Amino acid sequence: MTNGAHIQTIGVSHTYKGGGTRALGQIDLEICPGEALALIGRSGCGKSTLLHILSGLSLPTEGKVLVDGTRITEPSPSRIMMFQAPSLYPWMSVEQNVGLGLRFNGKMNEAGRRIPEVLELVELGDYAKRNVQDLSGGQQQRVALARSLALKPEVLLLDEPLSALDAFTRHALQRDIRRICKDLGITLVLVTHDINEAVMMADRALVMKADPGDIEAEIRIPISGDRLPSMAAFGDARRELVAAYEAAAGMAMAEAQSFIPQDSLNTPTPIDRLAAN
Known part of the structure; x- marks a missing residue:
C-alpha cells in the first residue's frame, strides 16, 4: 500500500x-x-x-x-495520467506493455515481481503472454491501468x-x-x-x-x-x-x-x- x-x-x-x-x-x-x-x-x-x-x-x-x-x-x-485511448503498442504482449513504465524509468529489475502483481489486480493474470491486439477495448484499458499501477503512483x-x-x-x-x-x-x-x-x-x-x-x-x-x-x-x-x-x-x-x-x-x-x- x-x-x-x-x-x-x-x-x-x-x-x-x-x-x-x-x-x-x-x-x-x-x-x-x-x-x-x-x-x-x-x-x-x-x-x-x-x-x-x-x-x-x-x-x-x-x-x-x-x-x-x-x-x-x-x-x-x-503522478500517472490515463487518457481516453489506452495507447498500447499493438505488436507487444500484455506483460511487455505493462512493463513499459518500469523500462522508461530504469526499474526493470522490479518487472519480474511487479508485472504479475498488477496484472492480478486488474484481473488479467491469465493474459500476460497475449498480444494486446487480441483483447477487447475494456481489457486494453485494464492493461493501461496495470501499466499505470506498476510504478506505484501516489496519484x-x-x-x-x-x-x-x-x-x-x-x-x-x-x-x-x-x-x-x-x-x-x-x-x-x-x-x-x-x-x-x-x-x-x-x-x-x-x-x-x-x-x-x-x-x-x-x-x-x-x-x-x-x-x-x-x-x-x-x-x-x-x-x-x-x-x-x-x-x-x-x-x-x-x-x-x-x-x-x-x-x-x-x-x-x-x-x-x-x-x-
Missing part, C-alpha cells in the same frame, strides 16, 4: 497563449491523501486543463500546485479513459478502479461528463462552470461499500449533482437529466446485477 499524495492548488489560473482565452479563473483546491475526487462539467469548463496542471503536464499561468508541500513544475512517475489522474466503453464494461472498470485505489491508498482525480460515473467513483465531486473555468459547487458522496445505481443514497447524490450541474451549465433540469442514464433507483438493473457478482 502506498501513501496517497496531498494536493493543493493556490490561486491557479490559466490563459492560453495566442487567443488569450482564459481557461481557468482562480482555483483554490485541496485534495486529501487517498481521496477520490471527480471534476465534472460541460465541455470547455476547464476540467481537463486543471487535470493536466495537477499532473505537471501543463503549468498554470498564475498560482501554484503543491503535492505533499512541494511545488509541481514537471510530470513525475508518482492516478483519469481524463475520461472509460468514455468509449459499453455500459457494462465501463461500470465494471469504474468499480474496480475505485476499489484498487482505495485498497492501495492512491489519490484519485477523474474528469468526467457522466454524473453516474462521478457518483460511482468519487468521494467528492466538484462541478465546474465555464468562461472562465471555476468551481461552482462541491458535492460530497459519502456512500460506503459497493455502490449500485439502485441504491437510495446513490439516487440522492445523483439528484444533488444534477441540480448543481444544471446551475453551473445554465440548462433546464430536463436537459441536465439527459446526461445520466435513466435506470430505476428502486429496481435492480443489469448493471446492479453485474456489480453484485
Whole structure:
C-alpha cells in the first residue's frame, strides 16, 4: 500500500497563449491523501486543463500546485495520467506493455515481481503472454491501468479513459478502479461528463462552470461499500449533482437529466446485477 499524495492548488489560473482565452479563473483546491475526487462539467469548463496542471503536464499561468508541500513544475512517475485511448503498442504482449513504465524509468529489475502483481489486480493474470491486439477495448484499458499501477503512483489522474466503453464494461472498470485505489491508498482525480460515473467513483465531486473555468459547487458522496445505481443514497447524490450541474451549465433540469442514464433507483438493473457478482 502506498501513501496517497496531498494536493493543493493556490490561486491557479490559466490563459492560453495566442487567443488569450482564459481557461481557468482562480482555483483554490485541496485534495486529501487517498481521496477520490471527480471534476465534472460541460465541455470547455476547464476540467481537463486543471487535470493536466495537477499532473505537471501543463503549468498554470498564475498560482501554484503543491503535492505533499512541494511545488509541481514537471510530470513525475508518482503522478500517472490515463487518457481516453489506452495507447498500447499493438505488436507487444500484455506483460511487455505493462512493463513499459518500469523500462522508461530504469526499474526493470522490479518487472519480474511487479508485472504479475498488477496484472492480478486488474484481473488479467491469465493474459500476460497475449498480444494486446487480441483483447477487447475494456481489457486494453485494464492493461493501461496495470501499466499505470506498476510504478506505484501516489496519484492516478483519469481524463475520461472509460468514455468509449459499453455500459457494462465501463461500470465494471469504474468499480474496480475505485476499489484498487482505495485498497492501495492512491489519490484519485477523474474528469468526467457522466454524473453516474462521478457518483460511482468519487468521494467528492466538484462541478465546474465555464468562461472562465471555476468551481461552482462541491458535492460530497459519502456512500460506503459497493455502490449500485439502485441504491437510495446513490439516487440522492445523483439528484444533488444534477441540480448543481444544471446551475453551473445554465440548462433546464430536463436537459441536465439527459446526461445520466435513466435506470430505476428502486429496481435492480443489469448493471446492479453485474456489480453484485
